[in-house]
Amino acid sequence: MSNQTYILAQVSGSAIHWRLKRNCSVTPTQLAWFYLSLCTVSLGIGAFFWSLGATLVLAFAGIEVIVVGLAFLVYARHAADGELISLNGSNLVVELETAGRLERAEFERQWVRVEPKSGDQSLIELSGQGRSIEVGRFVRPEQRQGLAREIRKALRSV
Template sequence: MEWRLRRNCSVTPAQLGLLYVSLCVVSLGVAGFFWAHGATLVLPFAVLEILAVGIAFLVYARHAADGERVRLMGRALLVEQEVAGRLVCREFAREWVRVAPQEKSPNLIEVRGGGESVHIGRYLRPDLRPALAREISQALRGG
C-alpha cells in the first residue's frame, strides 16, 4: 500500500520557467523601446523587477515538488519526505509502529516506533488527517 501526499501546485517548475522567460522578453522589450527613446531609467528598473520576480519564482519552484510518501512494504513502513529537493527516509518495523492522530486540533499525524518519530500530513487538509491516520493504522493491523 502507498499514500502520496503532495503540495497542491497549479504551475509546475517547467511551466514557471517558460512564464518567466516570456515575462523577461516582454519586460525587457518594453524597457528597451523606452530606453532607445531617451527614458534611460526604465531599463535598470525593469532589470530590478525581473530579478525580484525571478527570486520569488525560484522560491516557489524550489518547494513545488515537496511531498510525502508513506509505503507499507512487507514488515516495514517507509516514510519519505521531500522538502526543497532534500529527501529524508525513515523506516519503521511494522509491528512496533504507532500512528497517533491529533483529532482535537489540526496538528500533524505522528508516526512513531523504535525510538523514532516523524510527523506527516503537511500537504493534507486538516480535516482529512484523522481519516488518513485511521487508514494507515488499519493497514498496519490488517496486513
C-alpha cells in the same frame, strides 16, 4: 499555481503506498517559459522607454525581472516536495522530500504508533522504536484525521 493537496493511496499486492504532495498546476518547465516571456516583454518595454530617454524605466524593469525570477525559483524548488508512506510486509517506510532533500524513516509495523502531534487537525506523528516523524504537511487539516485512521487500519490488517 495551486497549493491544494491530494492523497493517492495505491494498493499493489500486499503493499500500500500513500503519496502526499502539492497539486502543482504549473510545471517548472512551463514556469521557465512563462518567466522568459515575462522577461522579454518587461525588458522590451524598458528598452523602448530607455531609447526615448527615460533611463530609469529599464533599471526598474531589470529589478522587477530579478525579483520575480527569485520568487519563481523558490516556487520551482518546492514544486516536487512530497511525502511517501509505504507499508510493505512488516515495514512502514516514510520518505519526506523538501527542496531536494530526502529524509527517510523506517519502522517495524507492530511497533508503530499513529497520533496527532498536538490536536485533531495537527500533523500526524508516526513513532516507534525510539524514532518519530511527522507527516501530513500536504493534506488539508480537516483530512488529516482520516489519513491517520487509514494508516492505523492498514497497520492492523494482516
